[in-house]
Amino acid sequence: MRNASLITFIISKVFKFADDTKLFSQVSDMVDAVGMQDLDRLVEWADKWQMQFNVSKCKVMHVGKKNPRHPYYMSSNGLKSIEVEKDL
Numbered sequence: 001m002r003n004a005s006l007i008t009f010i011i012s013k014v015f016k017f018a019d020d021t022k023l024f025s026q027v028s029d030m031v032d033a034v035g036m037q038d039l040d041r042l043v044e045w046a047d048k049w050q051m052q053f054n055v056s057k058c059k060v061m062h063v064g065k066k067n068p069r070h071p072y073y074m075s076s077n078g079l080k081s082i083e084v085e086k087d088l
Contacts (some may be wrong), residue, residue: 010023010038010041011025011026011038011040012024012025012038012078015074017087020087023038023039023042027067027068027070028066028068030068030070033068033070036064039072039073039074039079042074043074043075046085047049049050053074053075055074055075055077055079056066056077058074059079059080059081059082060072060079060080060081061081061082061083061085062081069081075082
């Protein structure tokens with residue numbers, strides 16, 4: 001992780017606006033869920049640049065009827081699962 005750009009080492013689609021960052025990735029099964037290490041990479045990137053994510057504000061949204069709804073974590077903290085998110 002030599003490059004300061006967040007997008008260079010994240011596999012998921014990344015959308016950034018002001019101080020918001022959103023990651024999007026298709027997860028079909030447990031292999032995909034375990035393989036999705038972008039949240040770990042995101043924490044590593046923030047630590048490297050002496051930044052912190054407010055994990056209590058971080059959420060996961062599962063989309064689709066067949067979505068297996070796996071739990072996700074940042075810094076060993078479980079992310080809250082939500083149904084709706086409103087952007088300003």
